[in-house]
Amino acid sequence: MSESLLDPVLAVRGLRKSFGGVHAVDGVEFSVAPGEFVSIIGPNGSGKTTTVNLISGLLRPDAGTVEVAGQRLRSGSQEAAAGAGIARTFQNGRVFGSLTVRENVEIGLHTTLTTGRPWQSLARFPLLRWLPLLAETALALVPTPAVRAERRATDALVDTQLARFSERLAPRAENNAYTLSYANRRRTEIARALALRPTVLLLDEPAAGMNQTETAEVGQQLAELKAAGQTIVLVEHKLELVNALSDRVLVLDEGRVIAEGTPEQIQNDERVIEAYLGRRRARTRVGDAVAETGTEKVTVGAD
Numbered sequence: 428m429s430e431s432l433l434d435p436v437l438a439v440r441g442l443r444k445s446f447g448g449v450h451a452v453d454g455v456e457f458s459v460a461p462g463e464f465v466s467i468i469g470p471n472g473s474g475k476t477t478t479v480n481l482i483s484g485l486l487r488p489d490a491g492t493v494e495v496a497g498q499r500l501r502s503g504s505q506e507a508a509a510g511a512g513i514a515r516t517f518q519n520g521r522v523f524g525s526l527t528v529r530e531n532v533e534i535g536l537h538t539t540l541t542t543g544r545p546w547q548s549l550a551r552f553p554l555l556r557w558l559p560l561l562a563e564t565a566l567a568l569v570p571t572p573a574v575r576a577e578r579r580a581t582d583a584l585v586d587t588q589l590a591r592f593s594e595r596l597a598p599r600a601e602n603n604a605y606t607l608s609y610a611n612r613r614r615t616e617i618a619r620a621l622a623l624r625p626t627v628l629l630l631d632e633p634a635a636g637m638n639q640t641e642t643a644e645v646g647q648q649l650a651e652l653k654a655a656g657q658t659i660v661l662v663e664h665k666l667e668l669v670n671a672l673s674d675r676v677l678v679l680d681e682g683r684v685i686a687e688g689t690p691e692q693i694q695n696d697e698r699v700i701e702a703y704l705g706r707r708r709a710r711t712r713v714g715d716a717v718a719e720t721g722t723e724k725v726t727v728g729a730d
């Protein structure tokens with residue numbers, strides 16, 4: 428899909444972020460069209476995760492803007508990003524071990540509840556913060572019909588997401604997350620992000636640490652999401668996954684976009700071979716464990 432045909436659903440302009448003397452993100456610009464699958468690749472430390480952190484409001488940029496469907500987001504606000512429809516997963520996976528799988532998925536929906544969480548606008552005022560909490564507790568103890576209806580809708584949404592991962596998550600819905608395998612924790616995190624029915628789904632290395640079979644399964648699920656029209660930004664080291672799924676690939680190096688194009692264009696780009704693949708080969712020679720992931724063979728179903 429060509430980005431220019433449709434108004435972008437995500438537009439990132441002039442994004443910069445430094446940590447001390449390190450220019451982690453140094454003027455990153457790109458946009459994503461509705462339904463487009465864009466991957467961000469680059470050597471270790473090239474600024475991929477920082478870019479995702481800036482888009483999702485986890486970090487405040489030193490400069491630059493993020494727009495979702497033409498609306499500029501408040502800088503450094505996870506709430507604003509989530510409210511605009513950005514959902515993300517984390518590189519290392521973040522689930523709450525002592526909550527069940529179902530609760531872990533549901534927790535992402537908490538901010539979207541309306542009837543069960545009245546007066547949320549008052550939470551901004553320190554002196555009145557207790558009022559919405561009190562109302563929420565009262566409604567949890569004695570739910571109104573509207574609260575019960577919202578509860579049922581939430582349960583259905585969670586069930587839909589768990590069903591997406593069929594035998595992996597659905598039978599484990601009531602198990603505590605600490606009992607899950609690593610791959611299932613990562614699946615739980617993706618299910619949580621999807622439950623928000625995001626405008627843009629940001630995935631930070633969803634297949635990291637997974638074996639070949641598990642990686643292929645993630646690839647299949649991403650292919651299905653893409654076929655369903657979900658807009659996705661994927662940060663990934665596993666190039667087989669990137670090449671199989673992406674409409675467009677951005678290559679970062681030292682905080683800058685050094686190349687952009689289809690997977691085929693990227694694979695033949697001299698700058699990429701030099702900055703990314705060249706370095707990868709050099710690292711592989713000295714036994715860099717991370718670099719090895721890029722050489723794995725992954726088969727992903729067609730969309």
Ligand SMILES: Nc1ncnc2c1ncn2[C@@H]1O[C@H](COP(=O)(O)OP(=O)(O)OP(=O)(O)O)[C@@H](O)[C@H]1O
Nearest residue numbers: 446449450451469470471472473474475476477478
């Ligand atoms: N919180 C932080 N404090 C200091 N430096 C940071 C911080 N976060 C990132 N950096 C630095 O910013 C640069 C970009 O890091 P980032 O994690 O965004 O890269 P990356 O491309 O995601 O790397 P990887 O592929 O290893 O995950 C690196 O030099 C990193 O050390």
